[in-house]
Amino acid sequence: MRVWRQHPFAFLLALGLLALILSVFVGRFPQPYWMPPSLLQENELARQLVFNLRLPRLLTAFLLGMALGGAGAVMQMIFRNPLVEPGFLGVSQGAGFGAALAIIKISNAPLVVAVSAASFALLGLVFSYALARNLHYGNWVLRLVLAGIAVSALFSSGIGVLKYAADPLKQLPEITFWLLGGLWGITWREVLYIVPMVLPALFILWLMRWRLNLLSLSDDTAFSLGVAVGRERALLLVASVAATAAVVSVAGIVGWIGLIVPHIARRLIGTDAQHALPVAMLLGGIFALVCDDLARTLFVAEIPLGILTSLFGALVFAGLMMSAMPRSRE
């Protein structure tokens, strides 16, 4: 693994590109698991399938993983809490509530569900923020964490009510499937919808990646090092939430990527966010892409993506945490 040690970023970039290219030929057409590349030249249907369905889906999976991995790494640092995940400020549960509401009350058209989910995701953030401002307990970070927990619980009880009220044959499966996350309905339209949100947000996070380290220090220390703590934290928070809300609104609640991938990234390359953040983004992208490949390939019926990310995320995480950390041996 000399390449990894000397150029980890280039290594992951190459790996990601390779995964993207291979994923084009993975699927259940024309036969399960693998499509011979030559078919692209011979078969019109194969071309249609690859360009209209597989490509937008692969790109969305990669963006989803990048957004969740990156936003998770950022939010863990600005909240000085390694157990935080990007949707915890009411964003994930808000999106779930918005999606369920749309499915029951308006329409199950993908774009309607996505817009409703995104709106309620941002509403969740606004609620959490407003509640945190009015709590009389602990410091700002702790208040935000508590407010996020409360607002998430509120929305998840709302989801419960909606599921209870849903038509058990038509609407309930759809809600459940959405809540487990998945990319089955992705077309170029969804890609166009999330790219203008996700890419600029990730670019801002990437630009400020070294600065992010300073925000993981205590407020006093960060202040003494010249950091405008409140303003810089808010900027990174908004960028992270925007990226998260965008991908969650089209993909549903895909669990564990935002929590686990940053841990894996830090373990592989060290805590310094200058390196850990880009690694978390790329690793998240690769991880989501591979999980989605499995989700759409393993069985005739698609497996919800969230189930696979949780399963493999937990396994990889446990394995990595049990193995000795390379840096602590010195």
Place this chain on the structure above:
Amino acid sequence: MNTPPILSLTDLCFGYVPHAQVLRGISLDILPGTITAILGPNGAGKTTLLRVILGLLTPQRGTIRLAGKPQKSFSRREMSRLIGLVPQSEYVPFDFSVLEFVLLGRAPYLGPLDMPQESDRAIAREALRAIGLEHLRERVTPSLSGGERQLAMMARALVQQPRLLLLDEPTSHLDLSNRDRVLNVLRAQARAGVTIIFTTHDPNLTATIADYVILMRQGALLAAGPLEATLTAENLTATYGIPVRVTRVDGQLFVVA
């Protein structure tokens, strides 16, 4: 003396809540390149005073002037090049290596989008060498002992290259030899023109290193001035409310409570 003070406080008052003043009318001048100790019982307002000087807390009354200019006229960034802080302890939930941690002290010289360069790393390594932590530079901060962590925070403040260094109980976790090393570093900094202000509960540490002493009680100055004239049995007894004796050992003041 006709050198202008680096820090000048006039009638400074501060309270975290109205009607409960933590600092009551503090006025003092600190000259550049001097070492000043702030002594006082728990809750006397020592740490609060440091936080007000740093600009973390805004005083309700009074003025703060730094290098002759009002504190408010400095931007956040200018302030961070002027004043460095070594907190008493700091919880960092992530596994930074000691070098990465110390390198964060370069932030005042790096723009929001800049990454530290090789020159910044060289300054960080030099600070680690001065403070005696070079051998631990790849260790992760949570695995350090309390004293080593205190040294790392001090190295980070040195990397900041401030003109005024504020330290909150800098030797509270240090063994004798590390304490000696820190005192030597502080003396060297003072000789190079850096002004040092530290809080402490140890009058004998004060006697070893300080040029000036500030005694605080209940948010007010009880006495302030040159070491020999201020660190007296009478003043210390008034500060702590218990009988204190001051003698001499090898020509240096020695305080017995």
